[in-house]
Amino acid sequence: MTTAYTDTRGSISAIEGVYAPQEDSHLLIDVMDRSGLVPGRRVVDLCTGSGVVAIGAATQGAAEVLAFDICPRAVRCARANAAAAGAEVSVHLGSWTRAAEFGPFDLLVCNPPYVPHAPGEDTEEVAGPSWAWNAGRDGRLVLDPLCASAAELLVDGGTVLIVQSEFSGVESSLDALNGCGFIAEVVAEQQIPFGPVLSARAKWLERMGWLQNGRREEKLVVIRADKA
Template sequence: MTTAGERTYPSIFVDDGVYAPQVDSFLLCNEIARRSSFSGARVLDMCTGSGIAAIEAARNGAREVFAYDISERAVACAGANAATNGVDVDVRVGTLRDAVDEGPFDVIVSNPPYVPSPHDPSGAGLHRAWDAGDRGRIVLDLLCSSAFRLLSRGGVLLMVQSEFSDTEESLRQLRLSGLRAGVVRRQTVEFGPVMYQRASWLEAMGKLEIDCRQEELVIIEGYFP
């Protein structure tokens, strides 16, 4: 088992090229663990990576868990981690469009790529687990616009992102789609290696105060009333 603070998380092993669980992963897992809405629910984990959120949902009583990622390596890793933790997760290579065909879902969880980047986020490589265009919103915009179609009535979306990928824009888009949306958890953290690499660029773009090396991570909830 992986332990962070006083909480025990699923046992997770990652291969080269798969995003290893970090603060944002644990923040999302904490939110999953504290909610009763997963019991008996049909759950989608979008951009599953190592599978930690999907596994946490299964451990919290989900009836079915589907986990999608565009990386074949991540899908293989997530499937192996689910087996190690003794839970049933249907892990698939696929996109949001594929997930829509499998929906609707009672709960959606996602830790998508959200780091603003001056580089092209396409191609292959581990960078695709975090690079999301110059606004950090390439995947967030797709997720926000698709959530209403993916959810059943009464369903809930829980996703994690950084303040640097525009929290208010995510809330605006979710509300425009017909969901009720708000921030349910916040945590200020020190920059990790990727954000340190981006700091000078973010300063030059006016997105980061000079010498600031912290960011606020948030869990956004979208609710289908």
């Protein structure tokens, strides 16, 4: 199955098993656009999925865009989408940590897996490829190491833009980034209704005390961190 997503910026397809662009993808692209940080810059998109953010950066005038994903299907999909969009994006297979081989970059953008889940829980049948969003019990499987090593991927004066959920420790990201040479703040927020994954986990989130009883919406944030 292929999910097609089209907006004023063009058309992106997500083949089965690849994360189709959603609210978090759009929020990150919009912040990236409004930041004015892309034109003429070297950009890296970590956890690229369909490539939608990387293609957005190329379209916004980046000098060079590199993208990484651990999933071979995502890499194939991102390459196909970039070719179809006429966007120059160099898509690499592997963990985001491979970006260190190609740095430093001016701008790092990332929509990582960030959804917390109960140990042993599997929502594959609910919504598709869980590795695209599952991020351990606290949602920080990628966020913690990424915040800890982002400075090494960037030039001095470089910037990180990360999108994440309120349920994966926004303060933890801010503290980690501020603690290793960045000035970090939340620059965008969006409330969205629960999709199938969080709906399936709502009772567990309530039991953990992370979700008010009966509430069924989530706040997404984009964190901007500037390297001193």
